[in-house]
Amino acid sequence: EVQLVESGGGLVQSGGSLRLSCAASGFTFDDYAMGWFRQAPGKEREGVSCISSSDGNIYYADSVKGRFTISRDNAKNTVYLQMNSLKPEDTAVYYCAAAIIPGYVTRATGWGATLSSMDYWGRGTLVTVSA
Numbered sequence: 001e002v003q004l005v006e007s008g009g010g011l012v013q014s015g016g017s018l019r020l021s022c023a024a025s026g027f028t029f030d031d032y033a034m035g036w037f038r039q040a041p042g043k044e045r046e047g048v049s050c051i052s053s054s055d056g057n058i059y060y061a062d063s064v065k066g067r068f069t070i071s072r073d074n075a076k077n078t079v080y081l082q083m084n085s086l087k088p089e090d091t092a093v094y095y096c097a098a099a100i101i102p103g104y105v106t107r108a109t110g111w112g113a114t115l116s117s118m119d120y121w122g123r124g125t126l127v128t129v130s131a
């Protein structure tokens with residue numbers, strides 16, 4: 001059974017930091033691009049960051065560049081999202097997702113295609129940033 005379990009969400013003040021973790025099981029983690037998405041109340045889900053399976057290629061949404069860092073530990077089947085300098089507009093449910101898309105395909109087709117092709121999703125973890 002495929003599982004993606006997010007953790008690390010919570011309430012933090014503006015300017016604070018959180019680290020989200022996503023533990024994966026039930027599939028070959030090394031073969032999958034791993035991404036973080038978020039959905040704020042009343043808004044569409046958006047891709048926040050994504051890391052390819054093999055070549056270290058990384059995507060960040062413009063809104064989080066310079067503040068968020070994605071990383072993965074293939075030995076632990078876990079992907080992380082370090083979030084610094086958090087803002088109230090970062091408040092959302094954050095979802096972990098996985099896509100069986102090789103890094104060279106992402107480089108050829110662009111991150112948009114990869115972000116729209118996620119195969120598995122977690123249930124989400126809530127991040128609330130107070131002003």
